[in-house]
Amino acid sequence: MNLEIKDLHKSYDGVSVLSGTALVCEDFRCLVLVGPSGGGKTTLLRVLAGLEIPERGSVRIDDEPLDFEEAALRRHRREVGTVFQAFNLFPHLTALANITLPLNVVHGYDPGQAEARAMELLARFQLADHAGKKPAQLSGGQRQRVALVRAIAIKPKFLLFDEPTSALDPEMTAEVLDMIRDLRQEGRDLILVTHQLAFAQTVADQAAFVAEGRILESGPTEQVFSQGKTEICRSFMRRVLRFD
Amino acid sequence: MRITHFFLILATAVIPVFPGCSRSASEELVVGMELAYPPFEMTDESGNPVGVSVDLARALGEHLGREVRIENISFVGLIPALKTGRIDLVISSMTATGERAKSIDFSDPYVQTGLAILARAGGGIERVEDLNKEGRTVSVKIGTTGHVYAQEQLGNARLLVLEREAECVLEVVQGTADAFIYDQLSIYKNWIRQQDTTKAILEPFQKEAWAVGLRKGNDTLRLQVNEFLATFRDLGGFDDLGNKHLADMKKVFDDLGYPFVF
Amino acid sequence: MNNSRGEGSARVRRLLLADDNSGEGASLSARIFNAILVAAGLTALFYVAFRNVDYHWSWDSAWRYRQKFLTGWVSTILISAAALVCSTLIGTVAALARRSRILLCRYVGATYVEIIRCTPLLVQILIFWYVLANAANLQNRYVAGVLILSAFAGAYISEIIRSGIESVPESQLESARAIGLTPPQIYRYVIFPQATRQMLPPLTGQFVSLVKDSSLLSVIAINELTKSAQELNANAHTSFEGYLPLAVAYLTITFPLSMWTRSLEKKFLYES
Numbered sequence: 001m002n003l004e005i006k007d008l009h010k011s012y013d014g015v016s017v018l019s020g021t022a023l024v025c026e027d028f029r030c031l032v033l034v035g036p037s038g039g040g041k042t043t044l045l046r047v048l049a050g051l052e053i054p055e056r057g058s059v060r061i062d063d064e065p066l067d068f069e070e071a072a073l074r075r076h077r078r079e080v081g082t083v084f085q086a087f088n089l090f091p092h093l094t095a096l097a098n099i100t101l102p103l104n105v106v107h108g109y110d111p112g113q114a115e116a117r118a119m120e121l122l123a124r125f126q127l128a129d130h131a132g133k134k135p136a137q138l139s140g141g142q143r144q145r146v147a148l149v150r151a152i153a154i155k156p157k158f159l160l161f162d163e164p165t166s167a168l169d170p171e172m173t174a175e176v177l178d179m180i181r182d183l184r185q186e187g188r189d190l191i192l193v194t195h196q197l198a199f200a201q202t203v204a205d206q207a208a209f210v211a212e213g214r215i216l217e218s219g220p221t222e223q224v225f226s227q228g229k230t231e232i233c234r235s236f237m238r239r240v241l242r243f244d
Numbered sequence: 245m246r247i248t249h250f251f252l253i254l255a256t257a258v259i260p261v262f263p264g265c266s267r268s269a270s271e272e273l274v275v276g277m278e279l280a281y282p283p284f285e286m287t288d289e290s291g292n293p294v295g296v297s298v299d300l301a302r303a304l305g306e307h308l309g310r311e312v313r314i315e316n317i318s319f320v321g322l323i324p325a326l327k328t329g330r331i332d333l334v335i336s337s338m339t340a341t342g343e344r345a346k347s348i349d350f351s352d353p354y355v356q357t358g359l360a361i362l363a364r365a366g367g368g369i370e371r372v373e374d375l376n377k378e379g380r381t382v383s384v385k386i387g388t389t390g391h392v393y394a395q396e397q398l399g400n401a402r403l404l405v406l407e408r409e410a411e412c413v414l415e416v417v418q419g420t421a422d423a424f425i426y427d428q429l430s431i432y433k434n435w436i437r438q439q440d441t442t443k444a445i446l447e448p449f450q451k452e453a454w455a456v457g458l459r460k461g462n463d464t465l466r467l468q469v470n471e472f473l474a475t476f477r478d479l480g481g482f483d484d485l486g487n488k489h490l491a492d493m494k495k496v497f498d499d500l501g502y503p504f505v506f
Numbered sequence: 507m508n509n510s511r512g513e514g515s516a517r518v519r520r521l522l523l524a525d526d527n528s529g530e531g532a533s534l535s536a537r538i539f540n541a542i543l544v545a546a547g548l549t550a551l552f553y554v555a556f557r558n559v560d561y562h563w564s565w566d567s568a569w570r571y572r573q574k575f576l577t578g579w580v581s582t583i584l585i586s587a588a589a590l591v592c593s594t595l596i597g598t599v600a601a602l603a604r605r606s607r608i609l610l611c612r613y614v615g616a617t618y619v620e621i622i623r624c625t626p627l628l629v630q631i632l633i634f635w636y637v638l639a640n641a642a643n644l645q646n647r648y649v650a651g652v653l654i655l656s657a658f659a660g661a662y663i664s665e666i667i668r669s670g671i672e673s674v675p676e677s678q679l680e681s682a683r684a685i686g687l688t689p690p691q692i693y694r695y696v697i698f699p700q701a702t703r704q705m706l707p708p709l710t711g712q713f714v715s716l717v718k719d720s721s722l723l724s725v726i727a728i729n730e731l732t733k734s735a736q737e738l739n740a741n742a743h744t745s746f747e748g749y750l751p752l753a754v755a756y757l758t759i760t761f762p763l764s765m766w767t768r769s770l771e772k773k774f775l776y777e778s
Contacts, residue, residue: 051683078686087677092699101695102685150685320736324745327562347564347743383727387740395741404727405737411725418640420647 001062001158001189002026003048005215008057010043017043018054019213025206030190032204032221034197036236039211041193042162048191049160050076062157078106081151085163088147089135095122095146096131099153107154121149125179141172145179158189165196197240201225209233271310275301276331278319280409281430283489284337296489297335300354303481304335307472318407320387323347326459333469334457337427339389344457351456351469354482355505358448359390360431362424364416365443369423372449376400383412383421389452390425409434417441427452429493429505446502482506556746568747571738578734579755585652585730586717586759592656593716597663604668615664622661627722630654635726651723659716666712670705671697703774710767714760721756731755 008021018040025031033041046052047059050066050073059066066076089098096118103114122128125145135143144164151159161180165173177199184190184203194200200207200221207224209217209232217224217233225241228234277285277297284296293314305312317325322334326348340350363369375382380401384391385408394403404421406412413434415421419441424431428448435444456473458466476482486494486506497504521539525531603615622630634654635647644650674697682692724733731752739748 049684051680074686074688077684082684084677084681084684087675088681090678090681090696090700092703102687105691105695106686154685320740321745323743324739327743328745344743347567386736391740405733405740406727407725407736414636415727418636420640420645 001028002060003028003031003191004060005044006058008044008047008054008059010047010052010054017213018047018057021057021210021214023208023215023218025208025218028189028206029187030184030192030204031206031208032200033191033193033208033210034195034200034224034236035210040213041210044210045160045162045191045193049080049082050074051082078154079157081154081156081159083144083147083151083159083161083164086167088150089143091135094132094134095127095138098135098146099150102150102154117153118149121153122146125149125182139172140168141175144168144172144176148176148179148183152183152188158191159183161190161192161194163193163195165194195240197225197237209236211236272313273305273308273310273333274313274315274331275304275333275335276315276317276322276325277301277334277336278322279314279316280319281337282433296485297337299485299488300476301333301335303476304333304469304472307475308468319385320407322457326457329459332459332462332465336457337454338457339452340455341389341392343392347460349458349460349462349466351458351466352473353453353455354473354477355454356451356503357428357454357505358452359393359425359450360428360448361445362413362416362426362431362434363443363445364419364422365441367422367443369443370445372397372425372445375423375425380423381415381421383415383424385409385412385426388426389450390427393450394425413438413442428502432493432496446500563747564742564744565747567742568738568744568751571741574729574734575731575738575751575755578729578731581729581734582717582720582731582755583759585648585655585723585728586720588652589655589659589716589720590713592652593659593663596656596660597667600660600664601667601671604664605671618657619661619664622658623665627658627719628725630658631722631725647726647728651720651726651728655716655720655723658719659712662712662715663709666705666708667701670701673704674700703771706767706771706774710764710771713763713767717760717763718756 003023003025005021005023008018009016010018021040021044033044035041043052047054048061048066053068053073067073089095090101093101096115099118099121100109100111100114103109103117104111109117119128119131122131125148127142127145127149130138130142130146135146138146148161148164164180165176168176173196177196180190180192181203190203192200192204204221206219207217207221208215209224209228209230211232216230217228224233225237228237277293279285279287279293279295282295285293285298286295288294293316298314301312301314315325315331317331319336319338322331322336322338323344325331326334334348337355338344340353344350359372361369361372361375369375374380376398378400380398381404382394382398382401383404383406384394386405391405394401401422404412404415406415409426409430412421412424412426416424417438424434428446431444432446435442456469458469483506486504490505494504520533521536523532524536600615600618603611604619606612606615631651631654634657635650639647639650678696678700679692682696687695720730721732723730724736727733735748735752739745742748
């Protein structure tokens with residue numbers, strides 16, 4: 001997919017979070033956003049997901065401009081599969097119902113179709129046994145994987161993952177990362193925010209370094225990670241990659 | 245061990261210690277009345293009981309050589325209060341009826357009056373029989389002889405049983421009741437205040453006499469009260485009360501040709 | 507040795523104490539035993555209290571007027587049921603109004619809730635019937651009674667509903683938005699199911715209160731249970747023979763209501 005971001009500005013309560021973010025990224029399958037906390041990665045992702053309206057700037061995805069108007073944004077959200085760090089699933093619904101809800105209500109599937117599709121995907125990712133359980137009865141890793149299934153069940157144009165493993169322990173993290181790798185291998189387009197840099201290096205073909213509300217570096221993953229042009233990027237990579 | 249101790253303490257705490265309701269043999273005479281019936285039972289600006297019945301009670305106390313304490317109790321609660329011993333006498337413009345006499349004793353009557361009607365102006369009510377029809381609504385104050393009369397004699401009418409005289413009058417004034425049945429004096433007083441919207445039919449359709457209420461079997465006190473009432477009347481006590489509290493009413497009743505209460 | 511005493515006190519402990527503070531964890535025999543204890547204590551309390559009052563009971567007098575009492579009981583059930591439904595509707599509308607983006611809605615809703623919650627029901631009933639209903643030419647006092655009772659309970663219910671809605675975490679709303687649900691859909695599929703669980707316990711309390719508050723409608727001569735008991739007392743010259751059955755009659759209405767909502771609460775528990 002192609003992504004073009006121009007001069008994005010967004011602030012909350014007078015604090016500027018995105019100050020002129022810009023990016024051109026062509027023909028990529030998986031883009032990873034990395035950078036220090038508070039740098040603006042999550043906000044940028046939320047803009048791409050259609051959940052935030054920037055004060056200034058423009059976004060083009062696959063040569064289509066993103067219209068920052070509520071009704072248009074709602075249509076956009078229906079075509080994007082988003083998974084957050086936590087609290088994705090609705091606690092009062094079973095895993096299966098969590099997946100069929102958007103299919104039924106938003107995408108007009110009839111109940112039989114929705115359930116069939118949901119069960120098929122759950123089975124594919126070894127979650128079929130958990131279909132009737134409520135999120136409280138699932139482990140963290142299982143919950144995130146169900147959230148991932150929900151994201152792909154709607155046949156989205158692309159996926160957005162915001163630190164999907166940050167709230168998980170190492171074993172569950174591995175479980176979720178494996179699933180993300182599978183999704184990549186299936187050929188899905190994906191924009192990912194993560195601290196799991198070693199993992200990022202294996203799945204992402206493009207990377208962008210986000211700090212101080214701007215994208216300071218972008219390009220092929222390998223290049224951004226080991227040959228960063230700016231000192232901030234290089235020192236960040238040094239610090240973080242030391243433990244990977 | 246500790247558990248049994250706990251149990252013992254709990255048991256002793258649970259045994260109720262209720263003080264008995266008996267009064268000591270002090271000479272206090274407790275008189276119950278509803279202080280919402282001017283000029284017989286009412287309160288002054290400071291909230292102290294005043295009125296005909298209050299004066300009567302105090303005169304009785306003097307006669308018997310006993311301290312009098314006035315208890316303000318809603319009319320419908322007077323007989324129960326008498327029965328439980330919370331009060332010794334009821335002096336609250338209470339009519340002596342056969343039904344009430346099953347529960348309490350009465351002294352000799354001291355006031356002659358009767359039931360009258362406060363009707364909605366233009367409602368076409370001339371006599372009490374007019375009220376005993378389908379579609380008629382009558383308001384009464386709970387526990388009064390008006391209430392009893394309406395229940396027994398006005399079976400076809402809808403009854404609004406309310407707690408306060410003011411509300412009964414309001415229903416008639418607003419037109420949600422056709423008439424209010426109450427004693428002659430009060431009907432007159434209310435009509436004077438609401439002459440545009442109401443009409444008074446003062447000829448009593450049921451004669452009534454007020455008496456002092458006592459606990460059943462309390463014959464000593466009853467005889468004492470009867471003796472007091474006779475003496476009080478001979479000494480002109482009732483005339484004094486009439487002049488003090490009911491002077492203007494006396495004149496009106498004389499003009500209309502109705503016998504005055506005392 | 508000391509074994510027998512140890513065993514004995516252990517048995518007593520099992521009979522008197524539960525396993526933990528959760529409200530469960532006691533054997534059937536322990537529960538029956540303690541329930542009987544409480545019932546016995548209560549009976550003893552009332553017995554001693556009434557014995558000291560030196561009251562002459564006239565149950566036969568009271569029995570003669572039972573017909574009115576029964577009609578009043580049925581009236582109260584009907585009035586409470588109608589008010590329960592109406593007040594929940596009013597409460598829902600008011601709660602949504604207070605959350606509305608239209609400022610006028612918000613202010614009207616807030617004013618309604620504050621006025622009702624800060625004034626006594628008795629005053630509201632009197633003003634509603636003698637002033638507002640009179641001005642609007644509403645002649646039927648039963649309709650007026652149900653309306654004012656609904657408006658009264660509705661204010662409290664709206665606060666319960668509002669806090670229930672607000673108890674749903676922000677992240678849930680985010681998640682719902684992210685999958686493309688419209689605001690009405692978010693209310694229907696995400697907020698209300700979760701909010702309901704939060705709202706049920708205080709709502710029960712409010713419903714039970716409503717049944718008891720209906721007794722105040724007696725002041726405008728609505729023939730419900732309390733008025734019937736008052737008239738029974740007036741006619742039979744009694745007090746307790748009217749009021750004790752009155753209390754029991756209210757219990758027969760409120761207790762099942764309480765049980766029903768308790769079972770609803772269990773249905774909505776999704777942590778287990």
